[in-house]
Amino acid sequence: EFAADGAQALEKARAIHPIAICLDIMLPEKDGWQVLHDLKSDPETTDAGVIICSALDNPDMGFALGTADYCVKPLSRRHLLDKLRRLQQAFPRKRSQPQVLIADSDAGSAASTAAMLQRQGFSVATATGGRQALAMALKLSPDIAILDLMLPGDSCFDVISALRRHPLTIGTSIIITTVKELTEEQRELLDRRVQKVVVKGSNRDLLLEEIFRLEKLHPVRAQLVDEETGLFNRRYFHKKLAEEVARAQRHALDLSVLLAGINGAAADVMPGVAGILRNNMRASDHLARYGVSSFAILLPETTGEAGLAVAKKVVALLGKANLGADISISIAAAASPDGTISSEQMILRLEQELAILRQAGGNGIRAIN
Structure with a gap:
């Protein structure tokens, strides 16, 4: 299937539920960044593997928003087919019998x-x-x-x-x-x-x-687990974030959210990162794998100041961990006192802030006001 603009791409993705989407950034109607965000925010399309194929060389932004791979134009037909084959192999296979x-x-x-x-x-x-x-x-x-x-x-x-x-x-x-x-x-x-x-x-x-x-x-039932790390996945996180924001609004509670990007790490490092994060969370916290190299942490009844303290702890823990790779950690932190920020606003601002941090490189934490 072919789509000539961003709006048409979203419409076709929701209609046919593709395994893979090759996405350009320079699209009319909606640019590729907004299309990627919308694809990953929609339960109907979040599992589609997106490969960005663009003349823009900005893979950090792509990976922060959840792309599976990034190719800079011009690229050969063989190179693109190799990317698609790897994506197909990684796509979760459905059970033939319930x-x-x-x-x-x-x-x-x-x-x-x-x-x-x-x-x-x-x-x-x-x-x-x-x-x-x-x-x-x-x-x-x-x-x-x-x-x-x-x-x-x-x-x-x-x-x-x-x-x-x-x-x-x-x-x-x-x-x-x-x-x-x-x-x-x-x-x-x-x-x-x-x-x-x-x-x-x-x-x-x-x-x-x-x-x-x-x-x-079951064909439309939300799949909620990332098989590689055993953590909840992005779909679960969006669902839980909306629930916790609504609860914070009802009861005037604090709420903090962290979006952590792991920079310079290969995919095989992610299960180790997940294990460290899992072992250092409170029972009331919600941890999810958000993207290929990013994790989301939902901290109910937690002030912005306390959320920043958790972010610093995460950077320290991963910094001294022996993961077999030289990595850095970027964390965007957001707080919603009394649930005053909607879940959609919060996650969009976190994604934007994390992309900026990852472009800067190195360990970094930034709070969104």
């Missing part, structure tokens, strides 16, 4: 449900206890989990809480099966955490109908 995990205290019931789903083309795994179910879920990252309310071992509620907290299972759809009506307390505990409650022994077609309904959601 994965369902069945956790049931009754092994016979689990086997019967599994056989029914396998006949319908689902890939099925079974567990008979809470601990086993959780371990299998973290290993398989299932599309759908069917959990017996009376699971032995860890309780069903403990398993649900763990699934909803972990980045590998936060998007898993959950169906609860039970032999009896739920109490009011149980309903409150399950509210908004599961997709459906089904009474055991009822018409099996109802369960199958619900599974098919959920399965249809």
Whole structure:
């Protein structure tokens, strides 16, 4: 597909969901920088791999905004094809069959449900206890989990809480099966955490109908994890930032956000960087891989001054880490007292500031007022 201007490029990207987009910077209507920002901000197009092909030699700006690769014109056809092949190899492959995990205290019931789903083309795994179910879920990252309310071992509620907290299972759809009506307390505990409650022994077609309904959601269900680092990804970060800004506005809370760029590092360094950041965050903080060589840190109920202190700590930690590469760290920091800045305004200003810092080179921290 070919687009003659920036607006048309965005329209076609949203319509066909391409694996790769070759993007020039000097475009009419919207320039390439704005198109790249819009592509990476939209859940429908954020996973597309963007290769900038431009006469402008500004790769730092491109990588700060999330491009997968940068080519300076003129470039040969062979060079571009090599870039596209590498991008295709890195593109996450979809499962050919939806994965369902069945956790049931009754092994016979689990086997019967599994056989029914396998006949319908689902890939099925079974567990008979809470601990086993959780371990299998973290290993398989299932599309759908069917959990017996009376699971032995860890309780069903403990398993649900763990699934909803972990980045590998936060998007898993959950169906609860039970032999009896739920109490009011149980309903409150399950509210908004599961997709459906089904009474055991009822018409099996109802369960199958619900599974098919959920399965249809998976092609558009947000993929929330960066497979290389195990962190939440850019899509999750945008979602969580909007939620935290809204919460800050409702309750007049402070909120700080850091966007950190790792300069001069090869891609194989990023898992090590992710591990250092993960091990030094508070439980309430949200860490995500934002771009090829950048990370976002969301700090709820944190003042701008405290956010800058975290930024300095990050620079110090990564500066003394033995990552096998000579790197520098650029961090743009933004604070939203009382949630007065929208999530869109905040992230756009952070991206712009980080691009400026990375062009300057070396370690640097700058706060956005």
